[in-house]
Amino acid sequence: MRLDILTLFPGVFPGFLGESIPRIAREKGIVEIRLHDIRDWSADRHAKVDDRPFGGGPGMVMVCQPLMDAVETVQKMAEPPGRLIFLTPEGRRFDQTLAAELAQEDRIVLVCGRYEGFDERIFELLRPERLSIGDFVLSGGEAAAMAIMDAVIRLLPGTLGSPGSAAADSFVSGILDHPHYTHPVEFRGLAVPAVLLSGNHARIDAWRREQALERTGRFRPDLLP
């Protein structure tokens, strides 16, 4: 998969991309990630990318020209042009189902906003998808892009150490994951549930299923039918 990220703050990404799962996926050649600074496309002599909103009001709006040129040039850099996604709080809510869908794409172009938003004509001209990671407002789309990339990259075949890990995640079966335990068998007086030490895999599976349902009911009742 190829991921292109358009942002005014490319400097926030290298730490994230250089560690853990994103780093492994890049080293294995499973994902190729290209960062693009939107400001590089500004035709303004001060490299301006935002301006005051018509009609007044607080904040600044991202102007059309740099972003349009950036998106159009980046999409032409490779084939296919890629699924074009703008990160914005008014977008469709991102979830695990969408992460799995995006993991099937050959190429995704993620556009991170800043300031109060984008000039609406950018949406009219490009007709991109709009995605949000939740009902709260970030100071920019960068953290949202990282959340989405992380959720998608770990689903790409060959990325995770054990192929079963992603399938066992919370939400994949529509409910939360079961609790996990590892060594030691007892810690500060708390023992690992005996069933997990029994070696009886049918009983362990049944216990995990029951625990997953119980936790879903307790923490996320909205997920249960």
Ligand code: ADE
């Ligand atoms: N940009 C600002 N807030 C956002 C959110 N909640 N999701 C995606 N992009 C955003």
